[in-house]
């Protein structure tokens with residue numbers, strides 16, 4: 001027996017597991033320290049009332065012989081696929097059919113798995129910095145080449161730097177890729193992509209026969225009416241783009257688990273193979289459907305009350321984002337993001353490395369954030385804070401940072 005050699009190439013542990021371990025060690029050594037966590041993008045506000053009632057009702061149904069449900073349909077219940085197609089897409093003028101939406105138990109799972117339906121030698125382009133799951137899952141699949149520890153890059157990955165100079169929006173890839181991962185509003189920088197920027201990528205992907213994997217997990221945080229919420233608002237996206245949707249950040253489902261992936265029928269590989277069929281095939285073999293009660297909770301997000309209640313939740317987190325942005329500016333930091341996204345991206349002071357700043361912040365302010373370099377080489381000298389904490393903790397964290 002031999003372990004999968006691709007896994008052996010992965011440097012260190014997963015970013016957020018690594019941070020959790022460091023924080024645990026610090027807490028053990030400093031039991032009196034009252035640590036405030038603004039690191040991983042995990043929500044803190046309770047589920048909204050519409051979701052809670054739907055959960056209760058669905059649990060009651062499961063306790064009755066007539067309404068009990070076993071395995072969910074592997075592609076998702078029609079009631080949820082329809083609600084999403086209507087409200088997330090058709091209401092925005094996007095031409096997406098109910099059966100093009102595949103329900104799953106989380107966008108992290110889908111963003112890691114989607115690469116499976118592409119050729120093992122596909123070339124992958126990613127923004128730099130990047131949500132680590134996109135790169136790690138391609139490393140596990142063996143298509144990323146060798147790792148260079150000095151530059152923190154993989155030889156077969158095409159990096160698209162997102163820097164202050166380009167407003168954290170990438171230029172087209174320098175070499176022709178097969179897959180292009182885009183996440184907007186962006187994790188980690190909190191930047192958004194304009195309609196023109198996305199059109200540039202869609203036109204390019206259609207021209208070179210590449211597929212865009214568009215992660216829209218943070219779309220609920222867009223406040224600027226000109227910024228697209230879905231890649232399908234862009235002309236030509238149906239023939240080149242897959243979209244990932246999540247219930248985690250808009251409706252607080254990080255502990256419930258629910259998401260969807262959109263694969264239009266018009267999306268074909270260079271030989272005319274429909275990717276929709278491949279993703280359905282993959283679901284059939286590897287997945288038994290998100291729980292009925294959770295899909296009913298997801299449906300409740302689309303009710304009139306649900307929509308109003310999640311808007312209030314998002315607004316509360318955006319109030320935190322304002323506190324962080326304003327406070328850091330007053331403390332003299334260079335900051336961005338936090339206006340159309342729940343992440344604030346700050347430049348570390350005096351050229352400190354991202355990890356040195358992590359240690360300093362933990363030690364002197366007892367605040368946890370995420371080192372920018374953990375997201376890729378262009379994240380070095382940057383740091384991410386999330387707006388997902390409680391309001392009180394956010395205020396206290398910023399007061400402590402100001403005193404550093």
Ligand code: MLT
Pocket residue numbers: 039040041042108131187
């Ligand atoms: C993050 O902190 O980047 C996110 O919470 C990760 C995730 O959604 O899996």
